[in-house]
Amino acid sequence: MPELPEVETTRRGIAPHLEGRTILAAVVRERRLRWPVAAGLEAQVAGARVSRVGRRAKYLLLETDRGTGLLHLGMSGSLRLVDAQLPPQRHDHVDLLLDGARCLRFNDPRRFGSLHWVTGDADAHWLLAQLGPEPLSPAFTGDHLYRASRGLRVAVKPFIMNARVVVGVGNIYASEALFRAGIHPQRPAGRISATRMQRLAAAISDVLMAAIAQGGTTLRDFTDSDGRPGYFRQHLTVYGRAGEPCPGCGAPIRQRVIGQRSTFYCHHCQR
DNA sequence: CCCGATTCCTGTAGGC
DNA sequence: TGCCTACAGGAATCGG
Structure with missing residues (x-):
């Protein structure tokens, strides 16, 4: 997808x-x-x-x-x-x-x-006018995430999937970025420190850049314009890996629905 | 304004 | 084997 x-x-x-x-x-x-x-x-x-x-x-x-x-x-x-x-x-x-x-x-x-x-x-155009910054542009920073999140009680995962906050972060990479940043997906966005938002912004751009370098992620049907799949799937740490051991601590990866979307995380490594 | 729920659609996987 | 149901998800929109 x-x-x-x-x-x-x-x-x-x-x-x-x-x-x-x-x-x-x-x-x-x-x-x-x-x-x-x-x-x-x-x-x-x-x-x-x-x-x-x-x-x-x-x-x-x-x-x-x-x-x-x-x-x-x-x-x-x-x-x-x-x-x-x-x-x-x-x-x-x-x-x-x-x-x-x-x-x-x-x-x-x-x-x-x-x-x-x-x-x-x-x-x-109305489809583009309200969009937030590109995650791989200089405008996307931890400070941006920090300021955009103050006072919000929404969970951080749907927060970073909101295109008015930052564009391009879908369900797969949201779980991956939060794992890399060590942040629990359910944590209210408004209660995350500026320092941890810096980590999150870096994790988002890192995981997106790494995925681009691999030609994207093919779960079942994505292919590029020549009909070839992407190869980032094998680099996914938590997405689609419920029950498998966390590479950080060995605890089983958990899956639950947050913001109407299936979410994968490590309860021990993500706080 | 904030935020959860609903909606569009079809292929696939799982249950019985 | 085959049918039926649940689920997957980007993102606008609706409802509270």
């Missing part, structure tokens, strides 16, 4: 194939995604020349001379570059046909993904 490292892996995979290319046409087979694909999108896209493929949070930005494509992979979405003649398969919802007989193909079984076309400033 794509979190920031998986989206960044996808971005790096498709960028060389898109930048400088012209999108000849869009083919939308299924408009019912997380947000309905606008009826006029095909007309807006046709003829657009891609200058750059960017990323904001978990959104891919297809920057062109005619606007910006705003693509979210949801939790089961993937992009592949295929021959334009390759017949579409089940859940292949959108094709962007490129010059050179290639095609960027969006597949999303659960349809939690989305595609918008934005003219003007993409950062002002």
Whole structure:
């Protein structure tokens, strides 16, 4: 399920194939995604020349001379570059046909993904306007987390998964970062010291960078734009490891639901 | 404002 | 073997 490292892996995979290319046409087979694909999108896209493929949070930005494509992979979405003649398969919802007989193909079984076309400033789009800092940017610091959390009683895990606080931290990496920082996921965010928030910010950026270096995490269905899985799964310390010994103390990893999400942690090492 | 619950969707795993 | 149910989760939105 794509979190920031998986989206960044996808971005790096498709960028060389898109930048400088012209999108000849869009083919939308299924408009019912997380947000309905606008009826006029095909007309807006046709003829657009891609200058750059960017990323904001978990959104891919297809920057062109005619606007910006705003693509979210949801939790089961993937992009592949295929021959334009390759017949579409089940859940292949959108094709962007490129010059050179290639095609960027969006597949999303659960349809939690989305595609918008934005003219003007993409950062002002309603999906992006309220987002917090990028976790791998200088704006993301322990001090930011500390100040954003004062007075909040919400558990720290849903706090760091809140995109207004910091973007790109999904369920897997939230558990991993909290383990690395030695912080119990249930601890109220507003009761964590500035020093421990520094550790948490460092843990978040460290685990995300490490995951990007491994091409992301494949649990069951994530593949990059060439159809290859990511290899960070074997580096996950707590996620999906309920009952296994904690590498720090040997106590069994616990699993419980926090903020409606399955959470993994060591009761002994995380306080 | 704060925060928990609900909602969208389908593939997969587990129980019987 | 096969059916049925629970669960997975990003993130907007609703309700208290």
